[in-house]
Amino acid sequence: MAVTIKDVAQAAGVSVASVSRALNGHASITDDTRKHVLEVVKRMRYMPHVGARSLTTSTTNTIGVLLPDLYGEFFSEMIRGIDGAARQRGLHLMVSSLHGDADEAALALRAMRGRVDGLLVMSPHVDAAFLSDNLPDELPIVLMNTAGGGTHYPALSVDNYSAAQAMVGHLVGCGYQRIAFIAGPSGNYEAQERLRGYQAALARLAPGVAPRVFEGDFSEQSGEAVGRALLALPAGERPQALFAANDMMAIGALLTLTQGGVQVPHAMAVAGFDDIPIARYVSPALTTVRVPIAELGVQALERLLAAIGAGAGAPASIATLAATLVVRASTGEFSPP
Secondary structure, eight states, X not given: OOOOHHHHHHHHTSOHHHHHHHHTTOTTSOHHHHHHHHHHHHHHTOOOOHHHHHHHHSOOSEEXXXXXOSOSHHHHHHHHHHHHHHHHTTOEEEEEEOTTOHHHHHHHHHHHTTTOSEEEEOOTTOOHHHHHXXXXXXXXXXXXXXXXXXTSSOEEEEOHHHHHHHHHHHHHHTTOOOEEEEOOOTTOHHHHHHHHHHHHHHHHHSTTOOOXXXXXXXXXXXXXXXXXXXXXXXXXXXXXXXXXXXXXXXXXHHHHHXXXXXXXXXXXXXXXXXXXGGGGTSSXXXXXXXXXXXXXXXXXXXXXXHHHHHGGGOOOOEEEEOOEEEOOTTSOOOOOO
16 A cells, blocks of 8 residues: 555654655754654655645646747757756656647647646747636746747846847958848747847948848758758859858758858858757857857746745746857858859
């Protein structure tokens, strides 16, 4: 038969309430008693009943995380940051992906109801009205790199606009003028901000040079498609530099171009955005914008826990993280053919 909390209390020689306080880290119990109770819990292999505990405490010790996708190094790094911070606090994660579909986002949100103490959300489909339609108003939520934060919900965002401008400034400073851009998916807030930064910086730093934007969807395959399109052009019609809205597209284009005989960066520079771990290992190593991906997850969780603690009084403000330009071998000084 399963060991109960009463069995643990009897074996430890304390009350059931003391066992509960020891398991929940309550300050009213001494360190010696807590240590003794936890030793008994471990020896008896007692597993607290999460459902019963949630009925008693009105908490689940579980945080919901909704992301656009779970595939790729960006989201792996994001989850790593959130999970590490959650484990330090004795919390569990319930993770779901939305796959770029508003209906799936609604289903995922509803599935979290009553099962989590708060939600971290990154989705282009989410705004205050969408959340209100699918979640109880009292559920604490923090938005990550999502439009509409700061009015109804706390939000954490990366300064994508300024970082994209910094990358264009770097490329122009290296002597490149004809700078093309691979955009991210339409409707994605981060992609829009990076495109806006590219366009603003190009207009300011290379007046008279028309923007050249290729469609992309943040996948390596869309970067490969752009690379093939550029290989099909005469060398004189190709851009001097290619800036992709994320590293996966940049890497896809980089590999396709080098396999097609284009020397990077001598014939064409390539740059990305995010600084996922593999960016430094491709050849040539990728110049990119370093987004503190894991730290974004950590800080988002910390803001969510503050919102949970504050209840309805949580401030609906936006915190912004700076991104950093990382220069590697894929963007050298421009050397005209």
